[in-house]
Amino acid sequence: MAGAAVQRVGILGGAFDPPHLAHLALARVAVAQLQLDQLRIIPTGQAWHKPRTLTPAQHRLAMAQLAFAEVPQAMVDARETCRSGPSYTIDTLRELRAEVAGAQLFLIIGADQAQALTSWHGCQEILQSATICVADRPHSTGARTVFDAESAFPERFFHLQMPAMALSATDIRSAVSTHQNVTALVGESVARYIAAHHLYSIP
Numbered sequence: 001m002a003g004a005a006v007q008r009v010g011i012l013g014g015a016f017d018p019p020h021l022a023h024l025a026l027a028r029v030a031v032a033q034l035q036l037d038q039l040r041i042i043p044t045g046q047a048w049h050k051p052r053t054l055t056p057a058q059h060r061l062a063m064a065q066l067a068f069a070e071v072p073q074a075m076v077d078a079r080e081t082c083r084s085g086p087s088y089t090i091d092t093l094r095e096l097r098a099e100v101a102g103a104q105l106f107l108i109i110g111a112d113q114a115q116a117l118t119s120w121h122g123c124q125e126i127l128q129s130a131t132i133c134v135a136d137r138p139h140s141t142g143a144r145t146v147f148d149a150e151s152a153f154p155e156r157f158f159h160l161q162m163p164a165m166a167l168s169a170t171d172i173r174s175a176v177s178t179h180q181n182v183t184a185l186v187g188e189s190v191a192r193y194i195a196a197h198h199l200y201s202i203p
Contacts, residue, residue, distance in 0.1 A: 007103040009096065010039040010073075011130070013080070013089065015169065017055050018194060019067035020186045022167040026135050027071050029160050030108050034133060039073045040096070045080035045087035055199060057081035066189040090122030093129040105130035108160070117149045133158045176200035 010030050016023065031039055043060045054060065061078055068074040079095065080087040089107070096105060107130040109117070114134045117123060126132075127149060136145070136159050150157040167185055175182050177200055183191040194200065 007037050007100055008035055008106065009100055009103045010034055010036040010106045010108055010133070011042060011089075011092065011096065012039060012108045013042040013044060013092070015054055016041075016043045016060050016064045016067070017169055018060070018063050018172060018186055018190055018199070020167045020169060020172055020190075021184075022165040024067055024071070024187070025165055026108065026160070026162065027068055027074055029135070029162055030106070030133065031071060031073050033160055034106050034158070036073050036106065038075065039068075039071065040077045041068050041074055042077045042080055042092060045083045046085060059193075059197060059199060063190050063193055066193055067187060069189070088121045090120075090126055090129070093126060097129060106133050106158070107131070108133045108135065110135050111145060111147075114147045114150070114157075115145075117147065123149065127153050127156045130156075131158055132156055133160055135160045135162045173200040 012027060012030065014023070027039055027041070030036060041064050043057065043064055044054065045057065057078070061076060061081065064076045068076065080092060083091070093105060093107070096103070107126065109132065111134055114132065117126070117132070120126060132149070134147070134157060147157075172182050172185050175185070176194060181191070182194070186194070
């Protein structure tokens with residue numbers, strides 16, 4: 001009798017403050033190109049690398065539920081928001097390895113994160129635990145960036161092919177604070193949630 005197929009589990013973390021349509025596009029691309037059985041959407045808890053205070057976790061979790069609802073493989077995972085102290089990716093990978101025995105893990109990150117990966121807590125173990133899937137930003141020259149960690153461990157990296165989408169959560173928060181309509185940037189359900197809960201508005 002053949003053994004069960006290995007589960008392919010993607011991990012997409014971030015502040016999601018708020019989640020926007022580029023995040024949704026990345027989720028769809030990751031599911032398709034990595035042939036994922038499951039995509040864990042993991043909002044950051046206490047972000048050690050962010051200088052600003054994040055919007056309370058319950059709002060970011062609720063917006064993520066709305067934003068990724070149309071991706072059947074996606075599930076919002078609250079584990080990092082439930083931790084005390086700084087939130088490290090390596091802790092999440094360790095937990096998932098224990099929970100989903102034998103799964104193949106795919107850590108989905110942006111090019112800016114990939115550039116800084118060697119400074120991450122537990123970088124060596126991260127590289128051993130998961131395939132690093134980088135959402136490349138298209139370059140006019142067609143050249144692909146090779147990151148420091150990738151130079152040392154090229155077999156641990158996969159480059160996702162992403163359309164160019166110039167969306168920024170910072171810009172969206174700024175637009176909301178000046179009473180601009182952001183539905184085209186975050187989708188209707190998230191825009192309604194932001195408005196209903198008066199998020200990002202300047203008092």
